[in-house]
Amino acid sequence: MHATFTIWSKHMAKFVRNGEESVGLALQSVLWVVLFGVGMRGMVGEINGSDYMSYVLPGIIALSALGGAAGGGIILLDERLRGIMKEYLVAPIPRLSILLGNAASTATKSLLQALVMLIAGLLMGAQLSFNPLGWLGAIVLLIIFAIGFAGLALAVASVSRTIMGYHGMIFLFNIPLLFASNALYPIDVLPSWMRWIVLVNPTTYLIDAIRTLAFGSPASLSLWLSFSVISIFTVISMWLALIAFKRSVRM
């Protein structure tokens, strides 16, 4: 636990210090909301009784968490390729704490990013429902989700030999996760074959839950189902990451 915290705080210290990364991430978030949200709003208007900005904001937040997870993988890969990892590996700390420290800093950044997006979204006219408990639930779900995808990215980062190879693999994941979900459009408009894909995508459950908890849209999937799917996904992906990581460092 202390090692997880130490590694988390190291990454956060570097994040705060590195203006390119932190300012870039914040601007990216604002651009997503403003450019994409506004552009689509002109075309779509309203979905399921809520304005498009409120509809699409949880989607954009989830997608940026995916991007954040990819960034977390880069950090691990970079530490691996440059040998910095060896410092952790000869220290008396569990291997898992290295991954958890990385996932924790990834989730923290995602949370900060979500906050920036939320503010931008509210300024652009999104309607938050007043439900503090729901907000808390949404935040917890977002954290679990971010850790889950950080896990997948870490698994890929553990087996990649180069930064380019890692990017290739991650894009392969990111595109279906983005478009085969309910992030940008409701499930009902999709053909049934695609609906199946959307329903095995954990992103769908997160987005639906956030819409319900924080923006007051009627749930199209039950909250408990969403919570279970996201939690199970996260446990499995961290487990995969640990197996891949242990294999890669035993060389």
Add this chain to the structure above:
Amino acid sequence: MAETAIVAQGLRKHYGDTIAVDGIDLEVAAHSIYALLGPNGAGKTTTINMLTTLVPPSAGSAQVAGFDIVKAADRVRERIGVTFQDIVLDRDLTGRQLLDIHGRLYRQSAAERRKRMADLVDLVQLNDVIDRRVNTYSGGMKRRLELARGLMTDPEVLFLDEPTQGLDPQNRVGIWEYVRRLNKERGLTVLLTTHYMDEAEEVAHQVGIIDHGKLIVSGTPASLVSNEGGDLLRITASGDLEAAAACFRQLPVVQSAEVSPSNKQIEVLLEHANKHLAALLAASAQIDFQIEEILLSRPTLADVFLRYTGRALRD
């Protein structure tokens, strides 16, 4: 700690068909400095990687600071400090942040970390730059910072994989000075690898030469060098060289004495030439023989190294 800080029995590591380390037996006495020498690719780094629990051995076993490197890896990790062959520092952090994070990984308290940092930064003379980012450091500063990091947790055994590689003479001398001081004052056990034979000869109590994954020979630098044979005296002189050489051969300490082909020098092979020089000169006093210059050359660890590992270049 036990009397032996490091024991390895039949330590082996292979990657597929490639054998990196082929059954090494090693014993390093507590509170001593042991230098592992060998050409590139001989298996030095792999051996260190196994002893520091970075990679598990394919066969054999080893104990470091009294604990098994596989079964009690965490106990070993708590007791060792390591610097790796490549410089592995997070360049975006300051020296102080880097040392602090290292101490935290080992659960040192804030007070303990502050104290260790103050001492070590003093030792490796980084006071002026410790709050600067590491990417502004020179190669020598980085190495010294790594040494400080390896010592941060007050280890029983310190592993240094080519700690002076690529450094200028000032930094090399500095690094060895720190190592010797820590060994003398704190009884720190050190296992190091290096390519600089003169440095190994000077700093190490024991050396082991490793090649093709095997430990070929080990012992004190002095004993290995003395096995190399005696010292060579080159005496440049004029006069009756043949008679002088014959006279030298009479002395029991002289192994051989020959006039060189150039006919201006006598080459005398003997042990401890510095002690017997006077007797040698006295013996030649009756002969018509004027000495112009005497050169003494003794075998070095480099000669030992080349004899055991050959002169062929390695890839």
